[in-house]
Amino acid sequence: MAGLGVYRTLSRVFPHSFRAKLMAVVVGCTLLPISVFVIWLLFYRHLSPAQLAMGAGVAVVATLVGVLIALVLLYHLLTPLRMMADVVEAYFREHRLPELPEDGRDEMGLLMRGINCGLREIDGGIRELERVALEDPLTRALSRRGSDRELGACVERAEQGHPLVLYVLDVDNLKPVNDEYGHAAGDRMLIDLVEHSRKWLRDGDWIGRWGGDEFLICIHDTPAGANRRVQSWLDELAAMPRADGIPIRVSVGCAQHRPGTDVMQLYREADAAMYAAKAQGGGQLVCDEGHLPPGTPAARASGQAWGCQA
Structure with missing residues (x-):
């Protein structure tokens, strides 16, 4: 100049x-x-x-x-x-x-x-503050705010033709572990769950802590491909050797995005399927809201079944 x-x-x-x-x-x-x-x-x-x-x-x-x-x-x-x-x-x-x-x-x-x-x-x-605000301090997964933001972005991407499957996870045996071995053991269980998930999640996929022992996983893949990966992960978690010797049991519900499905509807369907997995004994993946016990709050919120049990 x-x-x-x-x-x-x-x-x-x-x-x-x-x-x-x-x-x-x-x-x-x-x-x-x-x-x-x-x-x-x-x-x-x-x-x-x-x-x-x-x-x-x-x-x-x-x-x-x-x-x-x-x-x-x-x-x-x-x-x-x-x-x-x-x-x-x-x-x-x-x-x-x-x-x-x-x-x-x-x-x-x-x-x-x-x-x-x-x-x-x-x-x-600013970037550090954003990271702190969007990251769960215990597990380093996305926080509730981060998950909410990323879920909205994933749904927008899915509306453009990219396949999307949302999973709602709940750790079945966290409370017994906390009661018997203390909260440090329970925290370690959550950390191990997130760290192990990073080994198979791909670019564009993510895991977030929705609250307590509930997590979300978003995968841009077909339901069949995504379910195979999640089921394999659940099997590995159950068999994974841990320092305290306690296996991680997780109930998982999934919902596939369909054109016109908004964020809350997608979450409600996956959440309802997760309650169905718990009702069947836990430690499994369910993608069919039809397995919900009739008349339960989750069943009334979930609407019509659309998928299949993994």
């Missing part, structure tokens, strides 16, 4: 002071013509009126030209200031990190480096 060129050129002469750059432009372009005229008068004292008029006219024209040049140079010299205003506005409007030049050693250079560093620190802090 031409403005940065003027700034960098003057930085070679006045590297440590932006004020010196401004004063050099003003003095050099406006006072220099007048100074030359005064010196000319001192050396040539015996001038005719015509010569004096001509000299004065030249001095005025030179001064006006100098003022115009000074204005142009000042406009370009203030380019870094305009760039800083633009990057601050761009960050708060578009969250775009700044890329201001950091080679200046004067006040303007220090300010540009400060804005670069400050906005990067702010951006890092």
